[in-house]
Amino acid sequence: MTPCVEKVLVVGGGFSGMTAAIELDRAGIQVDLVETDPHWRTDGAGISLHGATLRVFRQIGIYDEFLESGGGANGFDIIHPVSDETLFTLPTPVVGDVAFGNGGVMRPVLANILRQRVRETATNVRLGVTFTKVTPVEGGAQVEFSDGTSGVYDLIVGADGVNSALRSALWPEADAPAYVGQGVWRAVVDWPQELERPGMWAFEDLKVGINFVSPTKGYIFLTEPRPTLEHLDPTGFVEYLRALLKRFPSALLNRIADSLNEDSQVLYRPLFALLLPKPWSRQRCVLIGDAVHATTPHLAAGACAAMEDAVVLAEELSAAKDLAAGLEAYENRRFGRCEMIVNNSRRLCDIETSGGDRAEHSRIMQTSMGALAEAI
Structure with a gap:
């Protein structure tokens, strides 16, 4: 099929923007991608991935490269916070090839x-x-750039993250991302040999998990309630995370706590959520990823949803008779799925910060994992 657009600008070179560039190019569309960071860097520790994310990797041609550098597993263990025994294993559906x-x-x-x-x-x-x-100009949109150049495009894709400048410019009425009263700590550690697969411990108002990032390394993620948004001094990150881990009776987590050092890449991030109502397009611009549906990491589905957006957008622009139809089809395919991710993640956060029902927490996790495995 002939795409309904010929030339597209992607604003933002993160996971969603790069996936959009790959898939739009595959569809035969001319793509310009602008990224404000001159070094095109990505900071951060590990990232957890669903089978649905691995399906996207296969779609865009990076699955084999991921296997060479990352780690894969089947199932996710819920671990006793005192004895370190596996209580049960959540199934994680294999999706696609x-x-x-x-x-x-x-x-x-x-x-x-x-x-x-x-x-x-x-x-x-x-x-x-x-x-x-x-x-807006006849048949497109003229874009002026920070280096003094300009260009005319059939469509602009806003992939510039949770603090999207494009959203602020064209959706001035949109709510700002909402702080959810919780923060997440992350660090890179040696993989504990007694663990067969990724797992999670919960104790009091804390939750900690561990996932593979390579054959020998894992990364831990720990969420803690923080009712108010505040700045934390990075020079104290290692000791602070160590103290949080030592609140767990778990011998394994205490051993990990003792191993933390300045090479552990300890990071802290306050958590925000955002779901922009439809329409997600305006004046020849469309938003994808965190720019339109930023989520907390409780389902490990933020990057998955963002990259799926890019895949679906390229598919619909290729199939539609005109731009309006393509954008409407993109929104219709994505809104319900992204709403589920944002809302279910937020509910998991609420349960954790309020000491809520752990059985409900497990039900939401299992239901969401099944939904993520469905076709996009």
Whole structure:
């Protein structure tokens, strides 16, 4: 099929923006990608992945590279916070032509894989540049850039993250991302040999999990309630995370706590959520990823949803008779799924911060994992 657009601008070079560039190029669409960071960097520790994310990796041609650098698993253990015994294993459905139902990888490693894939396409990548103004013109939108250049595009894809400048410019009435009263700590550790697969412990108002990021390394993630948004001094991150881990009776987690050091890449991030009502398009612009549905990490589905957006958008632009129909079809396919991810993640957060029903927590996890395995 002939796509309903010929030239597209992607604003943002993160996971969703890079996936959009790959898939739009595959559809025969001319793509410019602008990224404000001149070094095109991605910070962060590990990232947990669902089978649905691995399905996207297969779609965009990076699955084999992921397997060489990351780690895959089937199932997710719920572990006793005192004895370290496995209480039960949550199934993680294998989705499509992949070997695993879940996995993990370091964020910078995944970003490097995606960057290389983008470089193999005809995408015109411009670093250290972003848009400054968008003006509707006949048959398109004129974009002025921060380096003084300009261009006319059939469509602009806003993939510029939770603090999206494009959303602020064209959706000024939109609510700001909402702080959810919880923060997440992450660190890279040696993989504990007694663990067969990724797992999670819960104790009091804390939850900690561990996932593969390579054959020998794992990353831990720990959520803690923080009723108010505040700045934390990075120089104290290692000791603070160590103290949180030592609140668990678990001998394994105490051993991990003792192993933390300045090389553990300890990070802290306050958590925010956002779900923009439809329509997600306006004035020849459409939003994808965190720019339109930022979620907390409780379902490990943020990157998955963002990359799925890009895949679906390219499919609908290829199939539609005109741009309006393509954008409407994209929104209709994505809204309900993304609403489920944002709302279920937020409910899991509420249960954790309020000491709520752990049985409900498990039910939401299982139901959501099944929904994520469904076709997009």
